[in-house]
Amino acid sequence: MNKPVLAIFAAAAALATAPAMAAEFRLPAFDTVKLPNGLTVYLMERHEVPLISIRAVVKAGAVNDDAQPGLSNLTGDALLLGSQAHNKKAIDEAFDFRGARLAGGAGAEASTVQANFATKDAAALLPLFAEIVQQPSFDDAELTKLRDRKVSGLKQAKESPRNVVGTYYRAMLFGSAPYAIPASGTVASVGALKQADVRRYYQQYYRPDNAAIVVVGDFQKDQMRRQIESLFGAWQASGPAPQQQDNGKVQADKARVWLVNKPDAIETTFLIGGAGIARNDADYVPLQVINTILGGRFTSWLNDELRVNSGLTYGASSQFNVLAQTGTFAISSFTASAKTRDALALAHKTYQRLWDNGIDQATLDSAKAYVKGQFPPRYETGEQLAGLLGDMYASNVDRAQIDNFTRDVDSLTPARAKALVDQHFPRDHLQTVLVGKAADIRDVARVYGEVTELDINADGFQPPAN
Amino acid sequence: MRIKFLRKVLAAGLLFGAAATAQAVAADDVQTFTLANGMKFIVLESHTIPNANMYTFWKVGSRNEAPGTTGLSHFFEHMMFNGSKHFGPKMFDRTMEAKGGSNNAYTTNDLTVYQDWFPATSLETIFTLESDRIAHLNIDPKMVASERGVVLSERSTGLENSNIRALQQAVNGVAFLAHPYSWPVIGHESDIKAWTQQDLEHYFKTYYAPNNAVAVIVGDVKVDVVKKLATRYFGKIPKGATPPAVRTVEPPQTGERRIFVTKESATSPNLVVAYKIPVANSPDYYALEVLQSVLTDGKTSRLYKALVEQQLATQVSANGSEGFDPGLLYVYAVAAAKVEPAALERALLAELDNVVNNGITAEELDKVRNQKLVNLYREQETINGKAQQLGNYEVYFGDYKKMFDAPAAYAKLTPADIQAVAAKYLKKSQRTVGVLAAKED
Numbered sequence: 001m002n003k004p005v006l007a008i009f010a011a012a013a014a015l016a017t018a019p020a021m022a023a024e025f026r027l028p029a030f031d032t033v034k035l036p037n038g039l040t041v042y043l044m045e046r047h048e049v050p051l052i053s054i055r056a057v058v059k060a061g062a063v064n065d066d067a068q069p070g071l072s073n074l075t076g077d078a079l080l081l082g083s084q085a086h087n088k089k090a091i092d093e094a095f096d097f098r099g100a101r102l103a104g105g106a107g108a109e110a111s112t113v114q115a116n117f118a119t120k121d122a123a124a125l126l127p128l129f130a131e132i133v134q135q136p137s138f139d140d141a142e143l144t145k146l147r148d149r150k151v152s153g154l155k156q157a158k159e160s161p162r163n164v165v166g167t168y169y170r171a172m173l174f175g176s177a178p179y180a181i182p183a184s185g186t187v188a189s190v191g192a193l194k195q196a197d198v199r200r201y202y203q204q205y206y207r208p209d210n211a212a213i214v215v216v217g218d219f220q221k222d223q224m225r226r227q228i229e230s231l232f233g234a235w236q237a238s239g240p241a242p243q244q245q246d247n248g249k250v251q252a253d254k255a256r257v258w259l260v261n262k263p264d265a266i267e268t269t270f271l272i273g274g275a276g277i278a279r280n281d282a283d284y285v286p287l288q289v290i291n292t293i294l295g296g297r298f299t300s301w302l303n304d305e306l307r308v309n310s311g312l313t314y315g316a317s318s319q320f321n322v323l324a325q326t327g328t329f330a331i332s333s334f335t336a337s338a339k340t341r342d343a344l345a346l347a348h349k350t351y352q353r354l355w356d357n358g359i360d361q362a363t364l365d366s367a368k369a370y371v372k373g374q375f376p377p378r379y380e381t382g383e384q385l386a387g388l389l390g391d392m393y394a395s396n397v398d399r400a401q402i403d404n405f406t407r408d409v410d411s412l413t414p415a416r417a418k419a420l421v422d423q424h425f426p427r428d429h430l431q432t433v434l435v436g437k438a439a440d441i442r443d444v445a446r447v448y449g450e451v452t453e454l455d456i457n458a459d460g461f462q463p464p465a466n
Numbered sequence: 467m468r469i470k471f472l473r474k475v476l477a478a479g480l481l482f483g484a485a486a487t488a489q490a491v492a493a494d495d496v497q498t499f500t501l502a503n504g505m506k507f508i509v510l511e512s513h514t515i516p517n518a519n520m521y522t523f524w525k526v527g528s529r530n531e532a533p534g535t536t537g538l539s540h541f542f543e544h545m546m547f548n549g550s551k552h553f554g555p556k557m558f559d560r561t562m563e564a565k566g567g568s569n570n571a572y573t574t575n576d577l578t579v580y581q582d583w584f585p586a587t588s589l590e591t592i593f594t595l596e597s598d599r600i601a602h603l604n605i606d607p608k609m610v611a612s613e614r615g616v617v618l619s620e621r622s623t624g625l626e627n628s629n630i631r632a633l634q635q636a637v638n639g640v641a642f643l644a645h646p647y648s649w650p651v652i653g654h655e656s657d658i659k660a661w662t663q664q665d666l667e668h669y670f671k672t673y674y675a676p677n678n679a680v681a682v683i684v685g686d687v688k689v690d691v692v693k694k695l696a697t698r699y700f701g702k703i704p705k706g707a708t709p710p711a712v713r714t715v716e717p718p719q720t721g722e723r724r725i726f727v728t729k730e731s732a733t734s735p736n737l738v739v740a741y742k743i744p745v746a747n748s749p750d751y752y753a754l755e756v757l758q759s760v761l762t763d764g765k766t767s768r769l770y771k772a773l774v775e776q777q778l779a780t781q782v783s784a785n786g787s788e789g790f791d792p793g794l795l796y797v798y799a800v801a802a803a804k805v806e807p808a809a810l811e812r813a814l815l816a817e818l819d820n821v822v823n824n825g826i827t828a829e830e831l832d833k834v835r836n837q838k839l840v841n842l843y844r845e846q847e848t849i850n851g852k853a854q855q856l857g858n859y860e861v862y863f864g865d866y867k868k869m870f871d872a873p874a875a876y877a878k879l880t881p882a883d884i885q886a887v888a889a890k891y892l893k894k895s896q897r898t899v900g901v902l903a904a905k906e907d
Contacts, residue, residue, distance in 0.1 A: 048514055048847060049843040049846055049847045050843060051840070051844065051847065092764075092766050093766055096764040096765060096766040096767075096833060097766070097829075097832070097833045097836060098836055098840070099833075099836040099837035099839060099840030099841065116844075117840065118839070118843065145777060148777065148802070149774070149777075149780050151803070152734060152780045152802055152803050153780060155733040155734070155803075156780070156800065158731075158733070159732060159733060160626070160628065161627065162623075162627045163627070263730065264729065264730035265626065266622050266625065266626055267619070267622050267623060267626050269626075297563055297568065298559050298568070298569075299556065299559045299560050299563050304556070307616055308556065308612065308616075309612065310612065310615070311611070311612035311613065311614065311615020311616050311618075311619075312615060312619070313616070314617075314619040314620040314623055334623055334626075335619065336618070336619065336622060365564070366560070366564035369563075369565060369566045370563045370564070370566055370568070372566060372585075373517075373566020373567060373568075373584060373585040373588070374566065374583070376516055377515060377517055377583060377848070377849070377850070380514065380515050380847065380849070381844075381847045381848060382847070456731075
């Protein structure tokens with residue numbers, strides 16, 4: 001494999017990015033319908049292949065977990081454990097036998113249940129999907145098994161620094177605010193979750209006035225609309241609607257380093273950065289172009305310096321990780337333990353080029369062409385388009401951000417880019433997470449701020465409370 | 467390597483290529499031509515998005531290496547991006563990205579595959595870049611030096627972040643005593659540090675002849691334009707000698723083999739049971755595909771029910787290698803909390819024995835057929851899925867058209883056929899068992 005940096009980007013960007021498009025590309029037409037019970041429905045026809053993608057998106061996630069990290073994610077997954085009318089075995093068999101995919105879970109701010117199946121199986125599977133969303137049984141025995149598996153998964157995740165470095169980073173940046181809560185939870189918090197917790201969470205947040213149903217694929221819109229109305233029209237909310245809450249801001253009053261000790265590490269995995277932008281920020285699109293130059297493609301400055309020129313790493317990148325209310329920005333790479341000092345120094349030096357040298361017209365033109373050229377494949381499949389519509393609902397993104405993409409890319413000038421760099425890229429008090437062998441990199445860590453040491457084998461993603 | 471598994475998933479989807487729906491790709495939609503120098507092109511027009519791709523499959527991989535040069539195919543893959551006659555170091559990527567394109571590449575035991583993704587209007591730029599590096603690669607010693615560091619980092623980040631990778635490498639080393647499938651595609655660390663300029667130049671001359679490649683182009687293009695441009699840019703590259711055949715044949719395995727890997731940070735044991743299976747282009751191919759799906763695809767699969775639902779494992783999966791030479795069917799499981807690897811292994815083997823002794827049901831076979839069909843639709847939803855499928859069939863089965871025979875092959879299978887391949891290949895004497903855990907007991 002030649003270029004991991006691109007794979008990482010594709011994954012992150014496909015989820016978080018609404019932007020881009022070559023001149024010819026247009027977001028396919030879709031209808032937005034609001035049912036009397038408050039449920040929002042998106043319908044987009046696609047007839048390239050006989051498949052249908054459906055997802056229920058609920059505006060609730062880890063930020064609503066309070067003192068029970070992992071509750072939203074367990075609830076989203078536990079929906080698949082059976083409905084009032086069909087047990088888990090019946091549901092698994094119905095979907096599996098037809099080659100259908102079914103998944104549930106939650107991220108920071110949204111919970112999602114999604115399915116993908118052949119058009120001819122819609123009549124059999126749509127009613128089951130509706131049951132899963134509206135009448136889950138949360139069977140206690142199955143829930144216990146699922147919970148235990150998630151606890152094992154949390155331990156296993158720490159075997160791979162790449163899996164967890166971002167969770168530490170968010171925890172560091174947001175401190176005690178809701179955005180610091182790890183979506184998958186911790187071994188202790190998930191291990192303590194009970195059926196009653198899941199039921200309460202479900203009752204509070206899974207309600208038609210707090211949810212959307214997105215359907216994309218091979219169907220007739222009018223017919224699908226009637227079917228969705230009949231399957232979800234009777235869903236009723238009870239009690240007061242969830243209130244909007246403040247999920248926190250990045251804390252970067254001074255440069256800090258979290259050094260996460262993994263005693264058998266052979267390399268150091270790191271993130272460096274600070275505050276970013278919200279998903280619906282007006283500058284979202286031009287910042288994607290600027291970030292492409294810094295760390296969003298193979299010839300980006302970071303990858304060129306850390307990989308191509310110096311051979312310090314297999315890949316270096318940067319990205320804005322967007323949330324509904326704010327976001328984070330990070331430079332991301334890894335290097336052999338012994339090269340940690342060189343790699344961190346070079347990452348910092350390269351990052352400062354944004355201010356020291358700025359962006360010239362030729363580089364900007366190349367990045368614009370790249371972002372536009374790479375856009376259409378991001379929204380090629382029904383699943384991808386359903387993801388976009390769900391993301392727009394959960395993060396309050398207006399479709400203008402997508403419709404105006406080409407204009408917003410094309411109009412970016414070097415002068416405007418300079419202003420955006422000054423406004424949005426964190427320059428001072430950078431925050432750093434290092435996952436590696438502390439004994440080998442402790443001295444290097446001190447160069448970049450006040451160091452807090454954590455043990456990767458300790459539960460959770462925060463330093464021990466003292 | 468990761469790509470091997472990806473390939474399996476893609477190929478699995480392909481097998482109903484001639485399904486009688488309007489949406490599926492039909493054999494007649496695919497056009498081919500071969501240049502005078504032997505370079506073959508497969509072209510499929512697809513106009514859903516204004517983009518296209520070019521996947522170039524070279525029939526060279528780690529099976530073409532020898533001790534001392536292990537990992538050279540993969541390293542060479544990297545060097546193909548580091549400069550040619552008209553595009554110096556960095557210019558391949560810079561030129562492509564400025565035209566809206568991106569690229570990647572991967573190396574397996576058998577193949578080296580280069581992938582370009584671009585706005586269809588940039589096709590000529592892509593051909594300019596690709597033909598220049600094939601005709602006039604420049605192996606700059608300075609670039610070789612920095613690229614060694616990149617590949618050492620690629621190797622170590624794989625081992626740091628994936629227990630499965632560490633374990634699979636160890637299992638391959640034991641399962642194959644003689645054949646080159648025994649070493650990791652990325653190579654041994656000492657070889658990565660040691661190969662020479664001469665090794666690289668020899669490799670290029672030996673394997674990168676146009677007659678050793680198949681290019682697949684799918685997207686918003688016109689076949690006649692592709693042909694005209696391909697002739698202009700690739701037609702003058704001289705034909706080369708046919709690369710030498712791999713001589714070594716793995717001797718028959720005569721008993722179970724075992725290996726243990728210690729990794730301090732492992733929180734639960736990882737288990738691999740790997741069985742010897744034939745080359746991809748074998749009459750048993752489709753039955754083995756079904757067997758693998760019955761075992762691990764979905765929550766109603768045999769091993770998911772026997773291991774995950776029974777709380778012995780947190781995950782199970784299976785991957786069959788597709789190769790030019792006989793390879794392995796890997797079955798993986800990660801132990802649940804407090805489950806000893808021996809208990810997990812017993813339960814896994816018991817379920818395999820169950821299939822060998824009692825076979826599968828007609829309903830299970832129908833289920834797998836349904837899964838293959840829906841997976842086919844998923845693959846055909848993207849231009850990349852289509853390019854990958856066409857190329858895989860062309861190189862592994864000798865003709866992309868064989869993908870359109872797959873539906874008949876699946877339809878013909880009976881539960882007894884699946885039981886027969888289970889009995890034929892899932893034998894104790896033909897397996898290698900690997901365990902990775904924090905401590906050896």
